[in-house]
Amino acid sequence: MKKILPLFLLFICGLTHGQTIVSGTVVDDANLPIPGANIIVVGAAVGTVTDFDGKFILNYTKNPPFSIQASSVGFETVTKAVTTNNETINFILIEGTALDEVVISASRTPERIFESPVTVERIGLKEIKNTASADFYDGLENLKGVDVNTNSLTFKSVNTRGFATFSNNRFMQLVDGMDNSTPALNFPIGNLVGMTETDVLSVELLPGASSALYGANAFNGILFMRSKNPFEYEGLSASIKRGVTSQEASGTNPYTDLSIRAAHKFSEKFAAKFNFGYLEGTDWAATSEVDRNMEAGTRETNLNYNGINVYGDEVSQNLKQVAILLESAINPATGQPYLPAGASTLAPSVQVSRTGYNEKYLTNNEAKSIKADWGLYYRPFENDFEVSYVGKVGTGTTIYQGLNRYYIDNFFQEQHKIEFRNKNFFLRTYLVADKAGDSYDMVFTGININRAWKPDLNWFAEYAGTYVLSTLGGANDAQAHAAARAQAETGRFEPGTPEYIAAFNKSINDPDLLTGSKFQDASKYYHTDGNYNFSELIKFAEIQVGGSYRKYSLNSFGTIYTDYDGSIDYFEYGMYTQIQKNLELNESLDLKLTGSVRYDKSEFFDGFFSPRISAGLTLNKNHNFRASVQTGFRNPTTQDLFIGLDANRAILVGSAPTNLDRYSGDYNVSGSGQIGGQPSVITQTGAAAYNNSYSEASVLAYQASGDVNDLVVSNPDLIKPEQVTSAEIGYRGKLKSLTIDFSAYFNSYKDFIAQEYVVAPLYGQVGDNSLSIDALNRGDDVTYNAYTNSKAAVNSYGASIGVSTKVFGDFDLGANYTFAKLDFDQEKYPDFTTNFNTPEHKFKATFGNTNVFKNLGFNIAYRFSDDYYWESTFGNGLIPEYHVVDAQVNYTIPCFKSTFKLGATNLLGDEYYTAYGTGFIGSMYYLSWTINNL
Structure with a gap:
């Protein structure tokens, strides 16, 4: 496979031969090979990774002596000396704990989670391989303190510590440093056009405000996704997942998820990679006919019926007001008023709505994601200074729920980035642009199919006129309403008829919401940011400085924004600094102090400072106590x-x-x-x-x-701009085989952005x-x-604790609990909605073994969510509590460099939902085959 990589990447490989060759193996303490372990030359940007059998060959252009280091996520790092050419060196890595893993996000510099000044959650290659979820992104919902709200099969919204809807502009998602938010919507749309699983190196998540280092949008937290660099991870990888989704409303349907990664290091100076992903399935159908106006009932029991997943019935009028108009309006056919004078007194002052169309008639529930990315990486001096270009494109079909329900069809997003970096600095600039494709608003599709067969004015006029005339004829109220609706419904387009199909197609291709429902957009933004770490120049403390600049260019052709006569452009920028100092108080006591401050300025608002101070005290190397206070803010969105x-x-x-x-x-x-x-x-x-x-x-x-x-x-x-002051305390520790991670926070909001x-x-x-x-x-x-x-005082507080240990010898057991509470006087501000949208209690647990028998592993994940109340512009409603079990068993065949996984999500089959108005989440059953030729 390695021989065909240069042809696959369309490059010509110029082979180079090092002066020193080192080979060997990397195994764990059970003598099992560790594939994908990093082997690097200490002090140089030269390295390789182990293959599926844990073997490696390292070429280095200098003569011994020098040292090489072996590392892998979840294991302790080992360094050994190389003294001769053609030497064989074997490594045995001891498995560590989750607290030993290294993160970058918390302080913008590598540090162990154990010493991080704030709460951090992380998943790496081991967790990705063993997740019981359908893919790595779904696996985030097993992390402590994390909410993953399912909008649709291919669009899931990640959030922490409450205050979010699917249009979650309080949470930032970065892919190799690039913001993954869509320019049109100004928030991430899950992993629809994000990363392929075969290229994911690690995922880090910072819950809570992080504005001091990351700016305005890092208000509720940040998700960092890092990919594999082709200098360290070369080879061909592929994964194919086939299965079915099962839901009562939509039945059993096929599901396919394919990803391919190809990477090659042509020399110590040049490397390249290419990724491709394809996913196709059937979305969770949304079929609720519950009346939003009554939280119960049907069309037959409510004149102003407005079904949750029924569209077109949002249009309603007051019957008396319509009747008053008919008394003065002249019927051109007779030259007389539609109703005689005084007839309107017979019409009751009640709202009456048109009859709508169920969602199943307005979408085919197709879910699809196609994405590709490529990267060229150049190290001109064969050290850690690297210049790279990365391009990403993606298109997909999904359902998004905001003010209305939208069918996002053939949505397209592209990103292009140029970056310069080494271990002390980075400077990157990138573009993010999107196109709406064939997307449309399902609510307005229903409304305008109705209008195509009978305009609103005509429908309500016929209804009111028939009601009054029926009443004059002796009909009672119920009889008059029945006769009125029957008359007004004359000529209705029934789903599936040629007239209905023609009206549907006309609507979804018409961007004027008075007559159509097409969603248009071609917006973009340009972003530049950089950071420099002075640790090699200044020794008394680690000092970093950085900044960013972003320019938005909104272009919805007047369909979303008021950009009727051209794009709307505006900018924002920020700059920050951080000082971090480690103090060794004595042999058993270390103190780590961190202070940071950021200044941000939007074109439309005054500048804002957001500081953060934190302290971490490490006792006897096994116990870390931390505390931090920070302010955060977010600018109003586009x-x-x-x-x-x-x-x-x-x-x-x-x-x-x-x-x-x-x-x-x-x-x-x-x-x-x-x-x-x-x-x-x-x-x-x-x-x-x-x-x-x-x-x-x-x-x-x-x-x-x-x-x-x-x-x-x-x-x-x-x-x-909205502001938050956040205080947090926490503890991380090891008690023999038990690891503990605890945190508690209090957030106080000012100028809470509301509608x-x-x-x-x-x-x-x-x-x-x-x-x-x-x-x-x-x-x-x-x-x-x-x-x-809002002038209302809004506070929230919560806590979470996670524990993990080994049981029954070598089985992994982990559990976490999260508590979240809103502190808000709803009686004082009855019209204000906070969209807190998170359960008060969450519990999650995992149990598994990566090698219960030789090459055989399994994992089981359980999640419990307390009931909670969901608030959004689409609608409000109670989300019942739910219990979910995911499970997988995997078997590795080293000689084929393959891993097979048999898995199921929502194994219990109890359908549930995480947000008001979405489809019930059913079960998924799949078999996957992953090939890693590293």
Whole structure:
């Protein structure tokens, strides 16, 4: 296989011969080979890795003596001297604990987890190989303190410590230093266009605020994914996974996951790699018909029915208001009003909604991900100074749930990075760009299929007219409503008919939400960041400095943002420094002090300082106590600032000062000329949401009571950055074979970024108790969703503990528990939603053995989640508690360099869901074959 790699990569290999050759093996203390172990020359950027049998051959251009070092994740590092050419050196590595693993994310410099100043979670090659989840990304849900919310089969959202929805812009995801957030949405979309499993080296996760080192978006935590460098990991690897997904709603369907990695070191100066991944399956079908307005009931029991996964029924009108209009509107066929004068008194003041279409008629539930990346790596001096270019492309099909449910079809994202680095510094610049492909909004698809066969005005007019005439004819209320709906539904397009298919196709290809549902975007951002470590120049402490710059270029063609006349560009930048000092107080007591501070500035807001101080005390080399205090912040997102979207339920208007008047709409006025001489059509801009509005809750209260004193002027402030102050304490320790990792935190938020529903009258000034009241009474108003900051005090606190040990000789047993609590006075602020969205109690456990018999291993993972309440713009609802068991057994055949894995997720078959409105998560059964020719 190695002979064909140069042809596979389309390069010509110039072979070089070292002056010294060292060979040998690397095994563990049970004499089992350790494949993929790193062998490096101490003090030089020269090395290799062991093959599947634990064997290695190292070429070095200098003569002995020198030293080589063997290391592998989960094992203690061993160094040995090389004294002669052609020497054979064998290593035996002793297995360590998770606390001995080295991380980079916590302080931007290598250090053991044991000594990290803040909480860190990590998975490496061993954990990836043995995960009981379907892949490494799904395996994150077994980590302590981590929430993984399943949006769809191929889109899962990672979060820590609460306050997140699927549009999780509080959490950052980095792949080899590149932000994986989509420019259009401003948040990561899971691993849809991310890394292939065969190229993953390690995954690190920092829970909680990390703004001091990583800037504004590192507010709730950061996920770091690192790939394998072809200088250290060359060869051909492949993995094929075949199986089925099983769900009551969608049945049993095939599932395929394929990944290929090819890497080659042509010389000590040049190496390259290529990765390809392909995944295809059937998504978890969302089929809930529960009425969002009543949390129970059906179309037959609620005139204003709005099913969770039924779309088109979001459109509703007040029956009395429609009847009033019909009294004054002239029927062109007769020249007379549609209804006689006074007939509207027979119409009740109730909301009536159109009949919608179930989600299953608006999507084929296909889930697909295709991704590729490549990298060229150059070390001009044959040392650790490296120049690299990395390119990534990905396309996929998935379901995203935000304000509505979106079918993300043929979504495309690309990234290109150039980086210069050595062990003391890095400087990288990269571009991230996306295209929406054939994506569309399923809610608006349902709405506009309805409008294609009968416009809203006609439908409600027929309903109201029939209701009134039926009542005049002696029908009771139920009979009149039944007759009205039957009349209004005349001509409805039934799913599967040619008329329905034509209307569906027209809608998903039309970007105008008044008539279509196509999601358009071609946004991008440019990012540059760098860091320098002065440890080799300054000895009294480790000092680092760094900074970043980002420029956004939003281009949704006016369909999401107010970029009607061209792209919207804006920038933000930041700079930071960190000082870290180790103090050896005595033979058994070490103190590690870390201080960092970062300054960030957005084009639209004042600059902000976010400091962090931490201390770690190590006692007898086996016990570490840590404490830290830091502040964090997050800038308003691109949507918070520049969105301009009529989402039917409300109009979303971002609150950047330049955005308020960019969004405008023309609205028909009822009874024009009769109320203060109002024109028949009024143009209102988004600024009305912020300077002439009532709170929606108070308008609803007024409509129910008729008391103007119930009305509350809203006029929300323009948005500004959100801040958090976070304090954390923790302990890590070893008690013989038992390792413990404990942490507790308290977060206090200021200027919590929130969205507020407001109602702006088309005429009059709020609070005037005259024209604005008349506008509300006649339905001459517009509902907006405004982006602002809450005045409410929001706090949260929690704790987590993880333990691991060996039982029954060589079996691995681990367990962790997480507690999370929201501290917020909901009674004082009834209209404010925090979107805390995390269970109060979580428990997870794993049990397994990598070598229960020769070459045979297994792992079982269990997860429990307490019930919790989910809040989002799509809807709110209770998430019941759930228990999940995943399991796998694997067998390695060294002579074929292959590992076979038989696994199942949700083995118990109890379907569950992690967010309101999504499909139930079923089971997956699979068999995988992984080949590692390293």
